[in-house]
Amino acid sequence: MILHLSTFHLEGGAGVAATRLHRALLRNGEDSYMLIPGVKNPEEHVTDLNTSKWESRKSFIRFVEERLYFYPQEKDSSVRFAFSPAAAGTDISQHPLVQQADIIHLHWINFGFLSMTSLDKLFALGKPVVWTLHDMWSFTGGCHYSRGCDNYLTHCQYCPYLAKPDIYDISFSQFEEKAKLYKNVNLALVSPSNWLTSLTRQAALTQNLKSVCIPNCIDTDFFARGDKNEIRKKLGLPVDKKLILFAGANTQDPRKGFVYFKKAMEQYNTERQDLEVLIFGKSGNNSFDTFPVPVHYLGKITEPAQMVNVYNAADMIIVPSLEDNLPNTIMEAMACGTPAVGFATGGIPEMIDHLDNGYVADLKSADSLAAGIDWILKKNADLSVSIAARQKVIHTYSEETITSQYSQLYEVMLNNQTASQCHS
Structure with missing residues (x-):
């Protein structure tokens, strides 16, 4: 036993x-x-x-x-x-x-x-x-x-x-x-x-x-791809926007690198009007008053089925952790066919195969995070990156x-x- x-x-x-x-x-x-x-x-x-x-x-x-x-x-x-x-x-x-x-x-x-x-x-x-x-x-x-x-x-x-x-x-x-x-x-x-x-x-x-x-x-039957538009309607999210997800246990924790994500998104303040952000985790609505693009704050999510819906609603997940082992959020998102952008630190580069199923950004570089966002927006138009992301999880983490x-x-x-x- x-x-x-x-x-x-x-x-x-x-x-x-x-x-x-x-x-x-x-x-x-x-x-x-x-x-x-x-x-x-x-x-x-x-x-x-x-x-x-x-x-x-x-x-x-x-x-x-x-x-x-x-x-x-x-x-x-x-x-x-x-x-x-x-x-x-x-x-x-x-x-x-x-x-x-x-x-x-x-x-x-x-x-x-x-x-x-x-x-x-x-x-x-x-x-x-x-x-x-x-x-x-x-x-x-x-x-x-x-x-x-x-x-x-x-x-x-x-x-x-x-x-x-x-x-x-x-x-x-x-x-x-x-x-x-x-x-x-x-x-x-x-x-x-x-x-x-x-x-x-x-x-x-x-x-x-x-x-x-x-x-x-991870259970790849449970964490799986769903109908993005249907899920967005169900969650009350826009279907005509590109939604970028940040999922942190605490956005105020410096180790989670939220400040670099915010800097990266500042580049899109006037450049693109179709980008919005999803955030779930421990924080408060007033934390995002000065965020450069519209934020949909979903609060703390503990129900697994709801997490699957959020991952499917997003076009990508950003994980700018400064130190991390093997983040569950990356594995969960990729299992749902949601590509990830993360810093080259800890176990993150082992999870994301750079320029294949996601993008590995230079550590502590907001510019590199922004480049990763651009890459996924362009490369995943045919969902090839999404397919590769899920396949990586099935092959490695099932x-x-x-x-x-x-x-x-x-x-x-x-x-x-x-x-x-x-x-x-």
């Missing part, structure tokens, strides 16, 4: 990716379960760690405790959730599902779910552990993305996220804790992108651990393709355990 551990269920990129893999494994015949603190939408084989109001309250207290631990040390509020000290968590080592599991599969486990002590107790059980990395946290001293700092290649210290960086700051101590944690465990690290795999193999903490690249998966790779990895991990037990 495979047990997936994730802070989130159907929230955030990592939570969505974890749940999609779990569901795909079930459909593929694997005995898969999830254990999550706070399940908002109950489903079979997904167990809520918080079995009462008191447990839910304790879960929230652990989240607050971890944030309060970091608060006096943070450089400023912009890094508040970009660093996880893993100082607070719960001991799940004796939970029935953990005890029954043949393989423990970790995903994103911060924000008070699992602390360093929690992980130590889990690893002490001696079960094989697979860890899908959704950012850099597993091999840094606490940051989720290093923002150009390369201390993790040798030893984290003098952390730029801290108000008072020091040789023995909390990044140093967490780095030391992780080094001890990884010493005696049957552990495989899975990175969804070659970019993150490369970093994992270079990082001092993880360079000697088993590391493989297996992308996230459930069948990804679950097969994970099943092979699970088998290897279990065989390693058996060999180790026989040897001892």
